[in-house]
Amino acid sequence: MIKDESLYIAGPLCFYKNGYGMWDALKKEAEFYGFTVALPNNNVLEYEEGNKRQFSAAIFKNCRDSINKTTCLIVNLENYRGLVPDGGSVYEMGMAYAKGARLYGFTRDKRPARMKYGLGKYVGNDIIDCDGRLLAHKDLAFGPCIVGSTKIVEGKFGDALQSFMTDIEEDSKLKASRNTFVLDATPQVTVEPSDKPRVYLSTFERYDNDAKEKLDRMKKICEKYGFEAISPLEDAPKVERIVSDDVMEMAYNQFDHYQQHVRNCDIILANLNNYHGYEPNDDVSFECGMAFQLGKKCFGYLNEVKPMIDLVPNRGPEGEYRDLNDMNVENFDNPLNLMFGASFTLFEGQFEEAVKKMAEALVDFKLADDLVPPVLD
Secondary structure: OOOOOEEEEEOHHHHOOOHHHHHHHHHHHHHHOOOEEOOHHHOOOOOOOOOHHHHHHHHHHHHHHHHOOOOEEEEEOOEOOEOOEOHHHHHHHHHHHHOOOEEEEEEOOOOOHHHHOOOOEEEOOEEEOOOOOEOOOOOOOOOHHHHHHOEEEEOOHHHHHHHHHHHHHHHHHHHOOOOOOOOOOOOOOOOOOOOOOEEEEEOHHHHOOOHHHHHHHHHHHHHHOOOEEEOOOOOOOOOOOOOOOOHHHHHHHHHHHHHHHHHHOOEEEEEOOOOOEOOOOHHHHHHHHHHHHOOOEEEEEEOOOOOHHHOOOOOOHHHOOEOOOOOEOOOOOOOOOHHHHOOOEEEEOOHHHHHHHHHHHHOOOOOOOOOOOOOOO
């Protein structure tokens, strides 16, 4: 049963002290049960000594190649540098989902956001987050992309692994069931070709109190520069909009619209600014990984594009660039996790500046062979 299954273990362990030893222990636990484990740190990296961007691209290549070998990804969903999981790990979830792998996540706290969000306040009966917006998906433990794509287990890695093994056993039983069959439900593009490039606006403005007005303005800006924009607030063609008092059903339905938008677009433009901490929004991170895996052109924008060690408070070179949680801060000359830095063309500035630069880049845009996106002024 296990011989055809290959695991990818995702999470920020590489930034922990003794993290690689912990990672190796998880790998050995999975191998004990007969799984093949694809870990990027087992591969030889090819890069020019001293070239940090190329080094990060080599790591990204290994992650990509390892994910492409896997049938299942198990991810650590603990909060990381804020109130959302590690953005790079969520990016990897998007990649794995896009290739058809199963996703399992583990966390010590599956309580809904309204119960564990420590920075909110009540205005009447509404919970307002630290940025002044209504607390997004307050009845879910994570954003719709994580909840909709992933079986989430409360506990540790071993608990998620056991859940996966149980599902494998149940799948084997179903193969022998009479009068049953499995439909091929692989989502496909559900829109007709357009004479304009379609851009999906992967942004956390979708949660703002005036989200529709903001997204409508953003769509008009895209139209000004020759793009047809897709808002995450829109219904995806051929995906039914469900109304239910079941929060999990609603979460999956919302995720279904988001993932279909990613499949339908030609380009993703992501707001990769910090969200409730020092990581991107988890829905945005997932959509970014999914878009890359599906071969979309990938662009992102931030208020500041400078090395992460200058953006995340840390103890400097003498303290191994460790942050307040004793996690190592990446030093690859990228403004955020290398998964984004090695696969996305990043712009500094506000939304319209990014759209203008994206239009200019697409006139003659080719992703470099080594997966290091061009540095654009």
